Amino acid sequence: MCDEHVLSQEFEIKGGDFSNAGKASTSIKEILREIGIDSSIMVRVCIAAYESEMNVVMYARRATLTLSVSPKMLNLRLEDEGQGIADIPKAMQEGFSTATNEMREMGFGAGMGLPNIKKNADHLEISSTPGKGTSLDLTFFLNKDREK
Amino acid sequence: MTVKEIVETLNLKIVSGQESLDMEVTSGYTSDLLSDVIANSKEGNLWITRQTHQNIVAVAKLKDLAGIIIVNSREPDEDTLRKAEEEKVSILCSEEMAFEVSGRLYALIR
Numbered sequence: 001m002c003d004e005h006v007l008s009q010e011f012e013i014k015g016g017d018f019s020n021a022g023k024a025s026t027s028i029k030e031i032l033r034e035i036g037i038d039s040s041i042m043v044r045v046c047i048a049a050y051e052s053e054m055n056v057v058m059y060a061r062r063a064t065l066t067l068s069v070s071p072k073m074l075n076l077r078l079e080d081e082g083q084g085i086a087d088i089p090k091a092m093q094e095g096f097s098t099a100t101n102e103m104r105e106m107g108f109g110a111g112m113g114l115p116n117i118k119k120n121a122d123h124l125e126i127s128s129t130p131g132k133g134t135s136l137d138l139t140f141f142l143n144k145d146r147e148k
Numbered sequence: 149m150t151v152k153e154i155v156e157t158l159n160l161k162i163v164s165g166q167e168s169l170d171m172e173v174t175s176g177y178t179s180d181l182l183s184d185v186i187a188n189s190k191e192g193n194l195w196i197t198r199q200t201h202q203n204i205v206a207v208a209k210l211k212d213l214a215g216i217i218i219v220n221s222r223e224p225d226e227d228t229l230r231k232a233e234e235e236k237v238s239i240l241c242s243e244e245m246a247f248e249v250s251g252r253l254y255a256l257i258r
Contacts, residue, residue, distance in 0.1 A: 019227060022206025029210060043191075046210045050186050107199050112183035119187075 007035065007069040013056040015082060021057045024065050025049040028076075035069065041140055044120040045074060048138055051113040052078050058103055059083060060133065069142075076121075076138040084130040092118065092126075149173055149257055151215050151238055154194065158242065158252055160217060164229050165238030171214040176253045178246055182207055189213060196249050200224045205231040215239065217253075219246045 009031065011024035028049050032042045049065070056063040060082030068075045085091045092114050099109020118124050123139040152169040155162060162169070174192030179185050180199055189195060191212040197204065200222050208216050215238035218224060224232070224239055232239050242249050 019202060021203055022210065025210055026206060043211075047186050050206070050210055051183065054182075106201055106203065107180050107182040107197075108203075110181045110183050112181070112187065116183055116187045 006071065007031070007067070009067050011065045011067070013053055013063045013065055013080075015056055015059070015061040015063075015080075017057060021054060022050060024053050028067050031067065032069075032074075037069075037074070037142070041074070041142060045076065045140055048117045048120045048140075049076060051116050052076065052136055052138075054108060055113055055134075056080050056082075058099065058108060063133075071142070073142055074140040076136075076140075078136040078138075079133065080135070081133045084132055084134050085126075085128040086130045088126055088128060151194070151240075154253065154256065155240055157256060158217075158249065160240035160242050163224060163239045163241055164232035165215065165236050168215065168236050168238045171238070173214045173257060175257065176250060177213075178250045186211065194253060196246050196253070198222055198246065200228060202228045202231050204228065205235055205237050208237045209235045213237075217242055217249055219244060219249050 013024055025046055029046050060080040063078055063080035066077045090096050094115040095111040097109045097111035103109040121138040122141050125137040128134040151171050151173055154173060172192055173194050176196055177189040177193040178196040180197050185195060185207050189211050192214050194214050194217055195208060196217045196219060198220055200218055204216055205228060217240045219242050221243045
């Protein structure tokens with residue numbers, strides 16, 4: 001991001017902590033509502049934030065999720081420590097999942113997480129080191145209609 | 149049509165979120181996959197599901213859903229109820245299965 005941030009906030013997410021899952025995304029939504037972000041953009045950010053958060057809860061040890069907002073764009077940056085992703089192109093495919101049966105029983109692990117994130121962000125960068133962790137950088141443009 | 153009117157017509161049991169019953173219901177969304185609901189439900193939808201765990205509350209809250217109908221005589225977990233009260237999310241229970249509840253809701257609001 002090149003222009004000045006008007007807002008930047010960090011959220012800590014703990015792996016395996018299903019009882020607080022969704023808290024970071026809910027806080028992000030409240031912030032965006034307060035600063036008056038367009039509701040269609042807010043919905044897209046919330047979907048991407050929630051899926052990112054759930055990925056940490058299900059697969060990583062911990063992560064920091066940073067929300068930055070500037071006049072032109074909104075950025076979500078997630079840095080996690082955990083098992084990482086061995087095959088990113090495969091993980092980006094709809095329907096591919098390494099979730100356990102227990103997660104699937106709860107309605108997670110449909111292989112929709114990363115594809116949902118990609119669909120809703122204007123720009124996605126992902127990198128991962130197996131055994132160390134994954135980083136995810138999502139950009140949402142604020143003052144132009146998104147190209148379909 | 150409000151959540152309250154639907155509760156009366158479909159004979160649902162209110163287990164949380166009394167204060168949110170005046171919300172206007174735009175449509176319904178039936179699914180047990182949380183990623184599907186997060187991606188595709190719309191503001192004001194009533195979510196019909198068999199899931200009872202606490203994570204359903206955050207999903208309803210994030211998508212500004214009008215409420216959650218838990219089907220098949222299932223009851224929400226205790227921590228689900230606690231969260232729903234905190235977040236003022238209406239949870240309603242039905243003895244009927246998802247197919248029936250969806251059909252009746254569809255007939256009511258279409």
